Amino acid sequence: xxxxxxxxxxxxxxxxxxxxxxxxxxxxxxxxxxxxxxxxxxxxxxxxxxxxxxxxxxxxxxxxxxxxxxxxxxxxxxxxxxxxxxxxxxxxxxxxxxxxxxxxxxxxxxxx
Amino acid sequence: xxxxxxxxxxxxxxxxxxxxxxxxxxxxxxxxxxxxxxxxxxxxxxxxxxxxxxxxxxxxxxxxxxxxxxxxxxxxxxxxxxxxxxxxxxxxxxxxxxxxxxxxxxxxxxxxxxxxxxxxxxxxxxxxxxxxxxxxxxxxxxxxxxxxxxxxxxxxxxxxxxxxxxxxxxxxxxxxxxxxxxxxxxxxxxxxxxxxxxxxxxxxxxx
Amino acid sequence: xxxxxxxxxxxxxxxxxxxxxxxxxxxxxxxxxxxxxxxxxxxxxxxxxxxxxxxxxxxxxxxxxxxxxxxxxxxxxxxxxxxxxxxxxxxxxxxxxxxxxxxxxxxxxxxxxxxxxxxxxxxxxxxxxxxxxxxxxxxxxxxxxxxxxxxxxxxxxxxxxxxxxxxxxxxxxxxxxxxxxxxxxxxxxxxxxxxxxxxxxxxxxxxxxxxxxxxxxxxxxxxxxxxxxxxxxxxxxxxxxxxxxxxxxxxxxxxxxxxxxxxxxxxxxxxxxxxxxxxxxxxxxxxxxxxxxxxxxxxxxxxxxxxxxxxxxxxxxxxxxxxxxxxxxxxxxxxxxxxxxxxxxxxxxxxxxxxxxxxxxxxxxxxxxxxxxxxxxxxxxxxxxxxxxxxxxxxxxxxxxxxxxxxxxxxxxxxxxxxxxxxxxxxxxxxxxxxxxxxxxxxxxxxxxxxxxxxxxxxxxxxxxxxxxxxxxxxxxxxxxxxxxxxxxxxxxxxxxxxxxxxxxxxxxxxxxxxxxxxxxxxxxxxxxxxxxxxxxxxxxxxxxxxxxxxxxxxxxxxxxxxxxxxxxxxxxxxxxxxxxxxxxxxxxxxxxxxxxxxxxxxxxxxxxxxxxxxxxxxxxxxxxxxxxxxxxxxxxxxxxxxxxxxxx
Numbered sequence: 001x002x003x004x005x006x007x008x009x010x011x012x013x014x015x016x017x018x019x020x021x022x023x024x025x026x027x028x029x030x031x032x033x034x035x036x037x038x039x040x041x042x043x044x045x046x047x048x049x050x051x052x053x054x055x056x057x058x059x060x061x062x063x064x065x066x067x068x069x070x071x072x073x074x075x076x077x078x079x080x081x082x083x084x085x086x087x088x089x090x091x092x093x094x095x096x097x098x099x100x101x102x103x104x105x106x107x108x109x110x111x112x
Numbered sequence: 113x114x115x116x117x118x119x120x121x122x123x124x125x126x127x128x129x130x131x132x133x134x135x136x137x138x139x140x141x142x143x144x145x146x147x148x149x150x151x152x153x154x155x156x157x158x159x160x161x162x163x164x165x166x167x168x169x170x171x172x173x174x175x176x177x178x179x180x181x182x183x184x185x186x187x188x189x190x191x192x193x194x195x196x197x198x199x200x201x202x203x204x205x206x207x208x209x210x211x212x213x214x215x216x217x218x219x220x221x222x223x224x225x226x227x228x229x230x231x232x233x234x235x236x237x238x239x240x241x242x243x244x245x246x247x248x249x250x251x252x253x254x255x256x257x258x259x260x261x262x263x264x265x266x267x268x269x270x271x272x273x274x275x276x277x278x279x280x281x282x283x284x285x286x287x288x289x290x291x292x293x294x295x296x297x298x299x300x301x302x303x304x305x306x307x308x309x310x311x312x313x314x315x316x317x318x319x
Numbered sequence: 320x321x322x323x324x325x326x327x328x329x330x331x332x333x334x335x336x337x338x339x340x341x342x343x344x345x346x347x348x349x350x351x352x353x354x355x356x357x358x359x360x361x362x363x364x365x366x367x368x369x370x371x372x373x374x375x376x377x378x379x380x381x382x383x384x385x386x387x388x389x390x391x392x393x394x395x396x397x398x399x400x401x402x403x404x405x406x407x408x409x410x411x412x413x414x415x416x417x418x419x420x421x422x423x424x425x426x427x428x429x430x431x432x433x434x435x436x437x438x439x440x441x442x443x444x445x446x447x448x449x450x451x452x453x454x455x456x457x458x459x460x461x462x463x464x465x466x467x468x469x470x471x472x473x474x475x476x477x478x479x480x481x482x483x484x485x486x487x488x489x490x491x492x493x494x495x496x497x498x499x500x501x502x503x504x505x506x507x508x509x510x511x512x513x514x515x516x517x518x519x520x521x522x523x524x525x526x527x528x529x530x531x532x533x534x535x536x537x538x539x540x541x542x543x544x545x546x547x548x549x550x551x552x553x554x555x556x557x558x559x560x561x562x563x564x565x566x567x568x569x570x571x572x573x574x575x576x577x578x579x580x581x582x583x584x585x586x587x588x589x590x591x592x593x594x595x596x597x598x599x600x601x602x603x604x605x606x607x608x609x610x611x612x613x614x615x616x617x618x619x620x621x622x623x624x625x626x627x628x629x630x631x632x633x634x635x636x637x638x639x640x641x642x643x644x645x646x647x648x649x650x651x652x653x654x655x656x657x658x659x660x661x662x663x664x665x666x667x668x669x670x671x672x673x674x675x676x677x678x679x680x681x682x683x684x685x686x687x688x689x690x691x692x693x694x695x696x697x698x699x700x701x702x703x704x705x706x707x708x709x710x711x712x713x714x715x716x717x718x719x720x721x722x723x724x725x726x727x728x729x730x731x732x733x734x735x736x737x738x739x740x741x742x743x744x745x746x747x748x749x750x751x752x753x754x755x756x757x758x759x760x761x762x763x764x765x766x767x768x769x770x771x772x773x774x775x776x777x778x779x780x781x782x783x784x785x786x787x788x789x790x791x792x793x794x795x796x797x798x799x800x801x802x803x804x805x806x807x808x809x810x811x812x813x814x815x816x817x818x819x820x821x822x823x824x825x826x827x828x829x830x831x832x833x834x835x836x837x838x839x840x841x842x843x844x845x846x847x848x849x850x851x852x853x854x855x856x857x858x859x860x861x862x863x864x865x866x867x868x869x870x871x872x873x874x875x876x877x878x879x880x881x882x883x884x885x886x887x888x889x890x891x892x893x894x895x896x897x898x899x900x901x902x903x904x905x906x907x908x909x910x911x912x913x914x915x916x917x918x919x920x921x922x923x924x925x926x927x928x929x930x931x932x933x934x935x936x937x938x939x940x941x942x943x944x945x946x947x948x949x950x951x952x953x954x955x956x957x958x959x960x961x962x963x964x965x966x967x968x
Contacts, residue, residue: 010137021199057311068300087149090559130534157566168587249587252579
């Protein structure tokens with residue numbers, strides 16, 4: 001490494017903007033508000049409510065990933081995004097796989 | 113023959129170079145991002161353990177009995193505000209406004225500390241009621257999942273304090289800016305995890 | 320004041336006292352030798368505070384050799400015990416001691432030999448093969464090593480102070496829980512593995528970014544050496560698997576230290592969740608130790624066949640498919656523990672599938688040799704040992720992947736023979752091939768070829784004599800971890816296995832002797848920069864390499880870039896020397912590792928004040944290290960030129 005970039009060159013690599021933070025903030029407020037209201041007012045119930053809450057969480061997570069963590073805005077090759085999606089794949093395998101295995105085992109255990 | 117600086121941020125990058133961004137900033141942000149991804153897997157293991165053991169109350173209280181949505185909502189709001197003020201601090205650092213940085217970081221710190229305070233109060237209240245982590249698998253996994261997140265937040269508070277000191281003493285330099293950005297990634301990541309905690313633990317827990 | 324530590328912890332039986340005395344005398348002898356040679360400052364400056372991956376790689380190998388000696392001693396003890404402990408005789412090891420021995424054996428071999436080999440070789444070879452001067456995070460890399468060493472050392476301490484775990488290398492609950500194992504053994508195991516595991520995760524992040532970002536100009540994906548591809552896949556496995564281990568060990572720790580109920584038999588706990596999670600880590604782990612061995616053979620076979628690797632693209636795909644599939648097979652480690660046929664079948668199929676890309680790789684190596692000019696140097700001999708021993712073990716793996724078969728032989732010696740075939744036939748023989756192949760690069764001289772060859776024959780034949788009988792014993796009904804048995808007809812088979820271990824012992828001794836013999840005769844064994852007529856970049860620089868590896872960063876445009884250059888192909892290289900910035904040494908890695916050792920010991924014995932102090936110490940070191948201005952040392956272009964011209968080799 002002969003020439004390290006200067007401070008101003010590095011600042012160009014940072015992808016945060018005020019509008020992104022405000023968007024993330026508002027969307028998180030709204031989505032959180034909706035989630036809590038749905039549970040408190042019981043507008044929806046049962047399995048529908050569960051899936052809706054999960055969906056709202058995932059949507060808010062994406063807003064925060066985009067607006068706060070700047071996912072997808074890094075320079076090419078977008079390693080952060082590639083590794084993120086691979087992590088999601090592994091996470092789903094482990095979580096869904098474990099839930100499947102453990103509930104299967106549970107089915108075969110005598111009720112006490 | 114000119115000396116070719118292949119390891120700087122270039123406007124016309126040499127296409128033969130597998131990755132033109134070889135500076136410390138790019139390396140650090142990628143590496144730290146990968147660490148955050150490993151932390152996601154760690155939390156995933158804790159979440160799935162909670163999911164498996166959630167109903168194992170061993171005669172003790174269940175999630176419906178002990179979770180208070182009011183506290184969870186306040187904690188959620190505090191953490192959200194704290195993550196935004198942290199973002200504001202980094203934007204101030206880009207502009208080099210020292211006082212702004214201090215103000216925003218200070219605000220983030222107060223909010224983060226309030227979050228920990230509320231969480232500790234919730235935990236000690238549960239323990240005093242007799243619902244400690246020793247009583248059942250459900251309680252063990254609740255305290256561990258939420259507690260691990262709280263531990264991460266506490267480490268973040270320590271890091272934030274160190275950053276405030278570094279920036280006060282050295283100003284915004286190549287190194288301190290880079291570290292501040294890494295810290296902000298960490299702090300934002302914790303709010304991301306919290307989304308799943310308030311959804312899967314608290315909201316689904318009171319249904 | 321001392322937690323649960325009492326004088327009783329220092330009392331052992333005679334044999335163990337002997338081992339401890341040997342360890343302590345060895346350490347004293349080493350300290351005396353260093354003092355006599357006046358080399359403390361040199362040791363500190365050149366090795367302990369280094370961030371040079373070449374040095375760190377060598378330190379990994381040194382630790383590996385020490386830990387291998389311990390693990391091998393454990394193996395010899397088990398074989399000897401099982402030779403005599405039949406019927407009315409109960410051998411020389413108590414049941415409890417035998418349990419400690421097999422637990423220590425597995426823990427040492429997987430975590431401190433195999434993982435050490437993986438990261439040691441990555442340190443040595445990855446930067447050189449990608450044409451880089453350094454790794455992405457030199458300090459983090461050093462820290463990863465010192466945490467690894469701390470974990471290993473903690474297991475050695477457990478030999479002298481107190482007892483080690485008796486719950487096997489994976490410590491299944493409820494046995495490993497507070498109710499059945501309240502003592503320090505499990506805690507020693509937890510903290511050794513946990514500390515080393517953190518080191519592995521950090522090293523994994525380091526090498527992943529190194530490979531992603533620091534390849535030299537022109538080295539696009541499909542031009543990387545296959546060893547680098549296997550290192551890449553290994554590190555992907557590391558970063559997504561080790562957090563599961565960290566979490567699971569933490570949950571067991573909470574059960575034991577704070578009375579929680581994750582895996583307890585009561586309180587609503589579910590021990591199967593531990594087994595599920597630990598194998599979700601455990602299966603990727605066995606590929607973590609295996610893929611680098613495959614990578615080594617992908618380097619050795621083409622070089623000693625003077626022919627390009629057959630099927631480069633299919634090799635890459637095979638690695639990628641193995642990496643992805645290795646995350647969806649983990650239940651095959653517990654087929655017999657209660658899952659329904661549907662679940663068992665799913666994982667059986669995925670397990671069988673993973674054999675296919677493995678087979679592709681094997682055939683590609685063999686096809687590389689077809690019509691090549693094959694040289695039977697010792698690295699190539701290790702390849703042949705691998706082909707036979709690993710393939711047999713691999714086929715028994717396919718047998719095991721069928722749940723009905725597995726129900727018969729799970730946890731029998733059949734299983735033990737299978738995975739030792741993979742571990743010794745695959746991982747260890749791969750390491751030996753890599754060690755003999757790359758030794759000249761880092762030292763400037765060969766290992767004595769004759770002694771290498773004798774060692775190979777002893778290992779190859781000794782392995783067959785030691786482990787083929789175990790397949791038989793498995794079918795005859797012998798389970799694993801037996802300190803005593805009542806079936807007299809098994810004894811002769813056990814004795815055969817012990818003879819095999821003896822042959823292996825001779826081989827290992829020849830290797831150890833050969834190392835010192837080669838060092839003594841190094842002037843006669845001088846190798847130069849390219850002793851094997853190599854094909855990849857590491858053979859283009861002096862042996863041993865200078866600190867900065869490449870005086871001029873190479874540019875490549877095809878696979879096997881050195882082979883291209885030798886044929887007058889290859890792109891134009893830069894010609895001018897430049898100033899080179901290298902990172903400075905730091906004691907922080909060593910200090911954090913040493914304090915982690917103290918932390919591990921303190922918390923094992925519930926000496927909480929010391930544990931807290933050590934924890935604060937670690938945080939303080941980290942804050943100090945990560946607060947300074949980042950500085951580098953400068954090697955001027957003139958200095959570089961001088962070093963290059965002085966290096967005649």
